[in-house]
Amino acid sequence: MPDRFYQGAPAISAQERADRLAFLMLGEDDGAALKELHPLFVERREAFLDAFYGHLTSFPGTRSVLKDRATIERARSGQAMYMERMLLGRFDEDFFNLSIQVGLKHYEIGLEPKWVVAAWGVYLTYWTQVIVEHFHGDVVRAVRGLHAVHKAILLAVQLSVDAYYSKTLERIQAIVASQRAAILELSTPVIEIWQGILVLPLIGTIDSARTRQIMENLLNRVVETQSEIVILDLTGVSVVDTAVANHLMKTVEAAELLGARCILTGISPAIAQTLVHLGVDLGHITTSATLRIGLQQALRSQGVTLGRLEG
Amino acid sequence: MPRIPVLKIKDVLIVSLQVEMQDRLALELQDDILSTLSRTGARGLLLDVTSIDVVDSFLGRVIADTASMARLMGAETVLAGLQPAVAITLSELGLKLPQIRTALNLEKGLAMLETGKS
Numbered sequence: 001m002p003d004r005f006y007q008g009a010p011a012i013s014a015q016e017r018a019d020r021l022a023f024l025m026l027g028e029d030d031g032a033a034l035k036e037l038h039p040l041f042v043e044r045r046e047a048f049l050d051a052f053y054g055h056l057t058s059f060p061g062t063r064s065v066l067k068d069r070a071t072i073e074r075a076r077s078g079q080a081m082y083m084e085r086m087l088l089g090r091f092d093e094d095f096f097n098l099s100i101q102v103g104l105k106h107y108e109i110g111l112e113p114k115w116v117v118a119a120w121g122v123y124l125t126y127w128t129q130v131i132v133e134h135f136h137g138d139v140v141r142a143v144r145g146l147h148a149v150h151k152a153i154l155l156a157v158q159l160s161v162d163a164y165y166s167k168t169l170e171r172i173q174a175i176v177a178s179q180r181a182a183i184l185e186l187s188t189p190v191i192e193i194w195q196g197i198l199v200l201p202l203i204g205t206i207d208s209a210r211t212r213q214i215m216e217n218l219l220n221r222v223v224e225t226q227s228e229i230v231i232l233d234l235t236g237v238s239v240v241d242t243a244v245a246n247h248l249m250k251t252v253e254a255a256e257l258l259g260a261r262c263i264l265t266g267i268s269p270a271i272a273q274t275l276v277h278l279g280v281d282l283g284h285i286t287t288s289a290t291l292r293i294g295l296q297q298a299l300r301s302q303g304v305t306l307g308r309l310e311g
Numbered sequence: 312m313p314r315i316p317v318l319k320i321k322d323v324l325i326v327s328l329q330v331e332m333q334d335r336l337a338l339e340l341q342d343d344i345l346s347t348l349s350r351t352g353a354r355g356l357l358l359d360v361t362s363i364d365v366v367d368s369f370l371g372r373v374i375a376d377t378a379s380m381a382r383l384m385g386a387e388t389v390l391a392g393l394q395p396a397v398a399i400t401l402s403e404l405g406l407k408l409p410q411i412r413t414a415l416n417l418e419k420g421l422a423m424l425e426t427g428k429s
Contacts, residue, residue: 219395226415254398259391259413259420 012096021091024155030148031089037145038087040134045083048126049076055122062119065111078105086152099156103163113161120153188214190221197298198227198260199291203236211247215254222260229298230255233291235266245280252285261301263287265294315340317347323355323424324348324386325417328363337373344377348384355424356381359417361392371406378410389413391420 012020021027041048053072056062066072085098106116127149135142188210191199200218222230232248234240252262264287267275275282288294299306315336318325324347326340344356358374360366366374378388391414393401401408414420 215399216395219398223395223415226419228415228419250402254395254402257390257393257398257401257408257413258395259393259415 017096024151026091026151026155030151033144033148034087034089034152041083041087044130045080049080062115065109096159099159100163103160106160107164107167113164116160117157120157124153184213188217190218192225196227196302197229199231199233201233201236206244215251219254219258222255222258228260230260231263231265231294231298233266234271235291240271240274242278245275263294263298265291317343319351319353322353323357324353325357327359332370334369337370341373341377345380348381348386354386356386356388357420357424358390359392364394366397366401368404371401375408382410389420389423391417
């Protein structure tokens with residue numbers, strides 16, 4: 001079987017395969033029992049598949065996936081092949097991989113695990129009837145066969161649902177990662193508001209990952225623009241705790257090492273109270289209540305005065 | 312082992328760190344700077360670190376010490392052109408450079424030393 005089928009599927013080691021089979025109590029005996037049922041399946045295959053797909057297409061949830069005749073035919077032959085493989089009673093690496101592939105296929109066509117599990121239930125109902133009938137009241141052999149079928153089906157469900165979820169998880173993780181990157185990018189705009197003056201408006205919650213990004217971004221911009229003054233505006237920051245204050249101090253120190261001076265603006269009453277209660281020492285940093293005042297200070301220190309035009 | 316030149320322009324010593332700073336090289340440089348200071352009586356020391364990508368705690372300590380020593384010998388130190396990544400490392404190491412003023416580039420650093428004490 002080509003390797004590409006297994007891309008993104010969970011890798012299952014020999015040890016784990018053995019553990020799973022042991023947990024399910026699926027052993028050699030079951031394999032033999034299944035093998036015994038193999039001719040029975042081949043004999044009843046068409047009748048069974050007709051009934052099975054008739055059932056699936058009579059419910060909207062599964063009908064929406066089995067859109068057309070071609071899809072049904074493909075699913076049907078895949079299903080027949082898989083059942084035959086299962087009834088060989090060999091739960092080796094090949095069977096595990098095949099089962100995972102089935103799960104990946106379900107993911108691909110959008111067949112949710114709730115339908116998969118229920119469909120196997122339908123299968124089981126059918127098998128129970130067929131097996132009980134076949135063994136004509138030989139209870140021991142019937143139970144033995146039923147047990148084996150049960151366990152094999154549970155293994156198949158387990159593996160295909162595993163694969164389905166690992167794919168789903170992968171997709172969600174990719175989405176989360178891209179959104180996180182987007183948020184980081186959006187949240188750290190460094191604005192050169194005047195020659196030699198940068199403004200960094202901080203917005204929302206600041207955590208360690210973001211602070212690191214903010215710091216790097218800011219320092220790079222300081223060097224790029226050769227700015228001597230950096231205004232960190234906290235107007236959009238709702239909560240400041242010790243960690244955030246610590247991060248801010250580190251940013252300020254690093255900027256000063258480059259030769260820039262920092263001004264902290266937008267200190268709201270709440271933030272001022274928190275900082276004092278936390279005992280955070282902002283030391284020698286210039287601070288102000290509003291960005292406006294901070295900007296005035298920055299301009300003045302750059303020797304810039306602003307005034308209305310005469311007339 | 313290369314030696315880093317200590318250049319004198321007017322009243323200022325200019326040292327540009329261009330190579331990877333081994334511990335021994337850093338200590339040798341400290342000796343060179345101090346002896347040149349004593350020989351010339353320069354009033355300022357300008358350390359250009361534009362091309363330094365890595366500063367470990369040892370080098371950071373040597374730079375801080377050199378600045379303190381130069382201060383004792385009557386010269387003020389300005390550190391110019393520190394790279395952002397280096398600044399982040401230093402601030403994360405918690406290394407303070409209290410005796411050192413910083414400048415964005417060599418030109419601004421020189422201007423700081425020439426206008427004298429601020």
